[in-house]
Amino acid sequence: MSNQSEENTPVHREISWRSPEILGEAVLLGVVLLLAITYLVEMPGLKMAGRYLPIVTLIFAAPFWFIRVKTLFDRKRLLEAGQIMDLGFRFGGNAVAEKRRAIRFITAVAVLFLSIWALGFHLALPIWVVTYLFLFAKVKPIAVLLIALAFEGLLLGVHDFIINVPWPEPLLWRMIGVEYLFNEWPVSGTY
Amino acid sequence: MLEAMLSAAQQLFTPGPMIAFAIMIPVALIAGLMPGGGLPFIVVVLSFTTQLEPFTAFALIIGYMAANDLTEPIPSILLGIPGSRSSQATILDGYPMAKKGQAGIAIGASYTASLLGGIIGAAALLAVLPFARELLKLFGAPEFFLLSLLGIASVGIISAGAISKGLLTAALGLFIGMIGFNDVVGTTRATFGLDYLWDGIDIIPVVVGLFAFPEIADLVISNTAIAKDRMEDMLKEGRHDTFRGMQEAMRHKWLIVRSSLIGVFIGAMPGLGPTPAHWIAYAQARQTEPGARETFGTGDIRGVIAPEAANNSTDGGVLIPTLLFAIPGSAPMAIVLGALILLGIQPGPQMVQDHLDLTIAMVYIIVLANIVVVPIVLLFAAPLTRVSIVPPQILAPVVIGITTVSAFQANISIEDLALVSVFAALGMFMKAYAWPRPPILIAIVLTGQLEKWMSIAIQTRGWSMLWQPAFVTILILVVAGVFFSLRVQSGTKSVAEKTEAEIGGQSVIIGSIATTTKPPAAS
Numbered sequence: 020m021s022n023q024s025e026e027n028t029p030v031h032r033e034i035s036w037r038s039p040e041i042l043g044e045a046v047l048l049g050v051v052l053l054l055a056i057t058y059l060v061e062m063p064g065l066k067m068a069g070r071y072l073p074i075v076t077l078i079f080a081a082p083f084w085f086i087r088v089k090t091l092f093d094r095k096r097l098l099e100a101g102q103i104m105d106l107g108f109r110f111g112g113n114a115v116a117e118k119r120r121a122i123r124f125i126t127a128v129a130v131l132f133l134s135i136w137a138l139g140f141h142l143a144l145p146i147w148v149v150t151y152l153f154l155f156a157k158v159k160p161i162a163v164l165l166i167a168l169a170f171e172g173l174l175l176g177v178h179d180f181i182i183n184v185p186w187p188e189p190l191l192w193r194m195i196g197v198e199y200l201f202n203e204w205p206v207s208g209t210y
Numbered sequence: 211m212l213e214a215m216l217s218a219a220q221q222l223f224t225p226g227p228m229i230a231f232a233i234m235i236p237v238a239l240i241a242g243l244m245p246g247g248g249l250p251f252i253v254v255v256l257s258f259t260t261q262l263e264p265f266t267a268f269a270l271i272i273g274y275m276a277a278n279d280l281t282e283p284i285p286s287i288l289l290g291i292p293g294s295r296s297s298q299a300t301i302l303d304g305y306p307m308a309k310k311g312q313a314g315i316a317i318g319a320s321y322t323a324s325l326l327g328g329i330i331g332a333a334a335l336l337a338v339l340p341f342a343r344e345l346l347k348l349f350g351a352p353e354f355f356l357l358s359l360l361g362i363a364s365v366g367i368i369s370a371g372a373i374s375k376g377l378l379t380a381a382l383g384l385f386i387g388m389i390g391f392n393d394v395v396g397t398t399r400a401t402f403g404l405d406y407l408w409d410g411i412d413i414i415p416v417v418v419g420l421f422a423f424p425e426i427a428d429l430v431i432s433n434t435a436i437a438k439d440r441m442e443d444m445l446k447e448g449r450h451d452t453f454r455g456m457q458e459a460m461r462h463k464w465l466i467v468r469s470s471l472i473g474v475f476i477g478a479m480p481g482l483g484p485t486p487a488h489w490i491a492y493a494q495a496r497q498t499e500p501g502a503r504e505t506f507g508t509g510d511i512r513g514v515i516a517p518e519a520a521n522n523s524t525d526g527g528v529l530i531p532t533l534l535f536a537i538p539g540s541a542p543m544a545i546v547l548g549a550l551i552l553l554g555i556q557p558g559p560q561m562v563q564d565h566l567d568l569t570i571a572m573v574y575i576i577v578l579a580n581i582v583v584v585p586i587v588l589l590f591a592a593p594l595t596r597v598s599i600v601p602p603q604i605l606a607p608v609v610i611g612i613t614t615v616s617a618f619q620a621n622i623s624i625e626d627l628a629l630v631s632v633f634a635a636l637g638m639f640m641k642a643y644a645w646p647r648p649p650i651l652i653a654i655v656l657t658g659q660l661e662k663w664m665s666i667a668i669q670t671r672g673w674s675m676l677w678q679p680a681f682v683t684i685l686i687l688v689v690a691g692v693f694f695s696l697r698v699q700s701g702t703k704s705v706a707e708k709t710e711a712e713i714g715g716q717s718v719i720i721g722s723i724a725t726t727t728k729p730p731a732a733s
Contacts, residue, residue, distance in 0.1 A: 043639040051378065054385040057400045068665045069395030072388060072657070075359070075664070080381030086374040117431050124430045124606075128423070128634070131614065132627045140618070144611050151607040158604060170611055178619065182261075187624040 044091055051084055127151060139189035140178075141201050145170045174201075211340055211566075218570035227269035230262070231575070235583060238274045242281030243594055244605060251609075252545055253418045256552075257616040264553050264568055271549050272572050275542055276328065276525055276579035280587060283320040283518055284594065288313055298485075299492040300521075303506060303513025310509050317591055318455020319511050320518040321584045323466050326459075327519035328580035330470035331477070331526025332573045339562055339569065342534045346559040352675040353684055354536075354558060355663035360688040361537030362653045362660075376646050383653025384660075386411050394662050406625045413548040414620040416654055419633025421541060422613050424641040427634075429602045429609075452588050458511050465495055465512060466519040473520035477527020479694070487527075491520030525576050533561045533569055536659060541648040548655045556659065 034041055058073040065073075127147075134143035145167040152163045178184045179201060192199050221227075234255070241251040255274050259267035287304035300320065307316040349357075362380045389400045390410030401407040459466065469491035476487035495516035496506045506513045529546075531537040536558035538544040550557045561569050587594065617630050640647050667675050675681055 039639070040643050043643065047382075047636070047639070047645075051382050051385065054382075054400060057402070058385070058388070061399055065397060065399070066395060068669075069392070069397055069399065071664050071668060072384070072661045073399070076381055076384040076388070079363075080378060080385075083374045083378040083381065087378055090374070116433075120431045120433060121427070124427050127607075128610065129631070131610065132631060135614070135618075135627065136624060140615065144615070148607045148611050152604065156601065156603040156607075166608065173612075174615070178615065182619070184619060185622060187622075 041091065044087065048084060048087055048091065051080065055080065055084075123155070135189075137190045139186060139192065139199055139201065141171065141174050141186075144174065214566040215570050218567040218574060221265045221567060222269065222571045222574055224265075226263070226266045230266045231269040231273045231578070234270050234273045235277050235579070235586070238277035239281055239583065239586070239594060241274075242278040243284060244600065244609070251612075252542070253414060253422050253613055254616040256414055256417065256545060256549060257620040259549050260552050260620065264555060264565075265571055267549060267553055268568065268572055269575055271546060272575040273579050275546070276576050277583045279522060279525060280321070280324055280328075280580070280583045281594075282521070283317065283324065283514075284587070284591060287316045287320065287514070299488050299517040300514055302492070303508070303510050306507070306509035307511070307514065312451065312509065314451030315455035315458060315511065316514050318452035318588065319459040320455075320514045321452075321588055322456045322459035323469070323515040323519040324522040325580050325584045326463075326466045327470040327473060327522035328525055329577055330467065330519075331474050331523035332576040332580075333526070334471075334474040334523070335526040335529050335576075336570065336573045338530055338534075339566070342530075343562045343566075346534065346562060348680065349559060350667070350670075350680075351663045352667035352671060352678060352681050355660060355667050356681055356684050357535050357537060357688070358656050358660045358663065360685070361531070361535065362649060362656060375644070376649060379640070379646055380649040380653050383650035384657055386416075386650070387654040387657025388661070392658070392661060394658075394665050406623070411629070411654060412621055412626070413545075413552065413651070413655060415617055415626045415629040416633050416651060417545060417548070418613055418617040419630040419635075420637040420640075420647050420651060423610075423630070423634035424637040424647075426606055426609050426613070427638055428641070430606045433602050452591075455511070456588075459515055462512055462515050465499065465515055469495065469516040469519040470523035473523030474527040476520075477524030478530045487524050488517035488521040491516040522580070526573070529572060529576075533557060533572070534559070536656060538648075538652050538655070541651055544648060544651040544655050548651070551655060551658070558659065 036042075055077055058077065062070050062073060131143065131147045134147060137143070138146075148170055149163050149167045152158045152166065158166075186199055186202050188199050237251065237255075252271075252274065255270050259270055262270070283300055283304065286298075286300040287308050290301055290305040290308075304316045304320065307313065362383070363377060385400075387410075389407055391398045391408050392410075398408055472491045472494065473487040476490060492506075492513060495512050496502045499512050502510060502512060528538075528543050532543040532547055536547065538547045547557050550561075555561075555565055555568070614627065614630075617626055618624065620626070636650075637647060639645070671678070
């Protein structure tokens with residue numbers, strides 16, 4: 020990720036092939052190509068009405084895709100100024116600390132999603148919040164406990180009691196052959 | 211029209227929408243003042259709207275957005291940190307005023323300007339409706355198809371520094387929007403054999419991934435620490451002066467009107483929104499107000515009034531293309547459009563023909579939000595501002611947790627979390643490297659109706675529609691509009707840079723993908 024001073028320097032610069040900017044754009048262009056090929060392959064099997072928009076989009080996208088591929092291979096970038104709807108990331112001076120926090124954020128979110136899939140919302144979410152606050156926020160234990168209880172309250176009070184959300188069976192519960200007990204709460208007919 | 215206005219009032223001012231609105235106001239104020247802004251919480255609002263009737267749903271969504279916008283001057287004036295891009299110009303005079311012990315005057319003036327700006331913006335939307343109704347009667351499927359396609363393209367062009375990036379992301383949005391079953395086509399497309407993709411890509415995981423998570427990531431990564439003592443000093447010095455600030459604002463009522471009209475006009479241009487509007491209003495005030503060239507940037511109250519009036523009046527302006535032509539000018543407006551579609555309401559001409567009362571209700575909600583929120587903020591500025599100093603490391607897990615539950619709750623689908631992860635990775639990449647995110651969302655939201663109009667147009671008129679006078683006229687108008695918007699955008703950038711250079715203001719950099727908005731040292 021680039022920093023502030025680089026972004027505002029109005030000169031072209033060459034970027035390493037291994038930079039996230041180049042790799043990310045390569046993946047993005049790959050996804051666009053994959054979708055374009057998929058629509059092209061499926062097109063003969065579609066009714067006429069189903070072909071119009073894919074054709075228009077393919078014609079619309081093709082020149083810009085090739086322009087970006089050329090830019091990608093040039094690896095010379097002027098990070099374009101003028102993006103008007105976005106503040107971008109507010110990078111400061113300590114690149115090492117920012118990189119560490121970025122990795123921490125991505126890992127924490129991945130752990131949260133995987134633990135929700137494995138354990139279910141009612142267990143994973145409060146445990147994850149408690150762990151995050153203990154590890155990174157240095158909050159008093161009582162405050163951590165209150166926040167965790169607030170999350171459990173949100174799940175039980177709003178999502179179970181008011182909306183009555185049908186929760187998916189988490190992986191771990193399926194493996195041990197037990198039904199996710201929060202799908203039984205509130206007991207049918209009590210609300 | 212009068213009948214629709216009455217009907218809108220009868221349906222809006224009932225317990226359901228009003229309770230929703232009352233619950234939403236404190237949520238919007240707290241969310242807006244949190245470091246990271248109110249965008250992540252829009253998902254929470256959106257996830258509840260699918261279960262509500264339209265008037266209640268829009269009391270929530272429009273109320274949230276309008277109230278959220280009204281929190282922006284507080285961090286700008288008290289902390290020298292823009293709440294968003296559309297409150298950067300306010301810092302140039304608001305923060306020097308706060309440093310001189312006039313924080314209360316600046317806040318009072320900015321909120322009076324915001325209140326009047328918001329009302330003028332809403333009135334402009336109301337005034338446009340009768341003309342728009344007549345105009346839209348002349349349009350058919352080919353014209354709406356062209357408007358939608360060019361609307362997506364123009365947002366892509368305008369919102370990016372590089373045209374190729376903007377248009378490629380718009381195309382990516384169209385490709386994604388075509389995934390799944392389509393009732394016009396009668397078959398599925400690009401599902402890759404996954405049952406999950408049969409229903410297409412839902413808007414809520416897209417919004418969570420593309421917009422909410424990158425904002426939370428920004429909060430965690432930047433770890434902006436705000437000096438609590440400095441902010442409290444500012445408040446202590448100036449909290450009794452808000453009424454004086456309101457009186458000062460009323461002395462400059464014509465500046466408020468002028469700036470508000472700029473806000474409405476710029477807001478109605480697809481892809482521009484409040485950022486250029488508030489800079490242009492600031493620049494015109496500096497050019498036209500007596501003595502402003504010498505005093506702007508040193509704590510001149512007119513430098514707070516002009517951008518805030520323009521900023522808030524764009525709320526009405528941006529709804530004009532969003533509701534009437536189904537061309538959202540910004541990401542929040544794409545979310546409004548997405549909410550309409552989720553509720554089964556077709557945006558575009560039907561909004562003024564079949565749902566005129568709902569359209570008018572949105573005007574009422576903007577006005578009501580301004581009338582209710584401004585006194586609350588003026589009375590409770592000090593406690594509300596304390597929300598801004600919650601450390602990001604405490605705020606982040608709470609916001610991530612709430613947003614994750616909301617992302618799941620919208621469709622009760624655990625697979626949505628995988629989709630959120632994909633779009634979060636895409637969103638963080640795009641945010642970091644200046645790829646515009648709104649065109650993807652706008653294209654996904656519009657694909658369904660784009661395909662419907664295109665299909666009808668080709669079946670009824672064939673490819674000869676390309677030579678129809680109305681079609682060609684719209685093409686010329688949209689191209690001219692894009693050209694104008696690009697000129698405004700580049701003009702805004704130079705105005706902002708020139709203004710900052712001339713007055714030696716804060717290090718707020720417009721036109722770049724990031725801002726150096728560390729709080730300036732208190733003098």
